[in-house]
Amino acid sequence: MADTESVDTHDTSNEAGEDPLQDLTDEQLFQLVEDTIRANEVLATETHMFEKYLERVEPKDMGGVTPGTGATPSQSSQDLVRRVDRKRSKSRSSNIDKSLRLSAEQKCDIAQREIEELREEIDKLKEESENVLDLYKAIMEEADLRLAETKKESYEFDRDIMKGSDKSNQGKVVAEKIVRYFEDRLRSRDTLIEKLRLKNSTLKVQKKKLHLQLKQLRIENQQYLEKIDERNQDLLRLKQMTGSTTQVLNSYKKKLSTLTMESERLKSEITSRNDLLTRIDSETTVVEEERAKAERRNKKLRQQLADYRVPEVMEYVSEKADLYELQKKVKSWERKVDIAEMALRTHRKTWQQLKTSHQKANQYFMMEAH
Incomplete structure (x- = not known):
């Protein structure tokens, strides 16, 4: 922010009719340009973060429209930035410029909230990617099982029906044997389906229990987060009380020192x-x-x-x-x-x-x- 203030100072002096750049050397001008570029990059980053913050904190229950304006949050944030730019272009006085800037505490608060939002997005994306990966793994496992089962059935069919028929009936396939083979396969498939249905119902019950446990854990986690937030608020309040107490203690120490000197005198x-x-x-x-x-x-x-x-x-x-x-x-x-x-x-x-x-x-x- 020091670089931006220095640039603003040069702008003010130019508006006043003075040109301090004439007294600078080429190296100093190059350094000034580099500092201005870095300051502009910092301001652009802060502006982008501030726009994201405005888009997130504006009311969402209005359907993405700012009350009384009919503009979306992004439009309202851009309008706010344009209004700020117009105000800055109208007046270069230091008082108005300071009033348009965010304080260091506000910047830290916005940055902290953006970091928390990014962490939440990263956790959400990580969870979604893990779910997709688990789904793909399940599909691949199912495909492998189906492929192995298909190969096994093809081998058994060729062994029991085709080759056996070739040896006994000179290459002619016995229809009864084939029908009996498929009936056995269907009965085994029905048995497997029944087993899988029972297993699926059991897994659904377990899944329901796990969902209930997960819901309970989320509720407990939310309660713990609220307690943590309360403890953080208490800690912040205690820190503020400690700061004020320290100030009072320092004032009393100073007064005690003065009274001690007066007593000695x-x-x-x-x-x-x-x-x-x-x-x-x-x-x-x-x-x-x-x-x-x-x-x-x-x-x-x-x-x-x-x-x-x-x-x-x-x-x-x-x-x-x-x-x-x-x-x-x-x-x-x-x-x-x-x-x-x-x-x-x-x-x-x-x-x-x-x-x-x-x-x-x-x-x-x-x-x-x-």
Whole structure:
């Protein structure tokens, strides 16, 4: 089919005003012609098979006439092929061309049915030829028996009548002897006919029994064929179910792989967040200790400030200078405490977010597992 598609492509390009054949060498043109011939042979074979298929599958109860047309199956198939050819000649578009072609599955189905039909015809012809051969063999055996019997009777007649008469009566044939001879032959023939009649009746009874057995065997064979067809249908349905199940399994495997990668990423992120939380806890502990020290020192300084008494001028100046320094240090420590509290609030917020994301991840894994 690839060759036919390539030929159709060249035809389309020629209709579009392009001539790709000018760029081809003689060897390429020869190869193109060979491929086109092979493709045409394949198409002719497929068309012939399709015509035979149409002739066989069209309704036979209409007397070989397609309903509403008055044409025979072969004419209708030819009309169908001509209609297809006319459609192809009217339009060379790829969509219409694809719609007119049979799919690979349809071609396989038609080929399989043609093979089965050919096998049935071959079996039928083989059976008919065997019947004809058996008939000819029976005729030949009967002719041989009749010939042997005729020779035997001629010999016995010549021995008993002709030669005996020559010796006793000088060549004259005795009429009584001849009559007696033929009467004996007729009686033996009647006896043989009676035996053959009885044997024939016995064979007819056996033949009737064999026909009944053959009919029963055909019925059983038909039942077995129907069972085989049912088993084949079940097998085909199971194969389809297996295919769909395999597709679903592959999709679930792909989803599982994606979820596994996501789980690994979340585990690594949780590990990094836990490390971050550990560092934040240690830093928070250090900041809490420093804040406690600063509060104790600040309390001590405030107590000293409360217990302050008015000193001398120089002492006041010195103490005032120390006070300024202490106030600067207090403000510095207060700023540090504020910064530490802000950092603590930030770390606590981050810790709450991590706990929330961890709980959501656990819920997501539990839902996927169910």
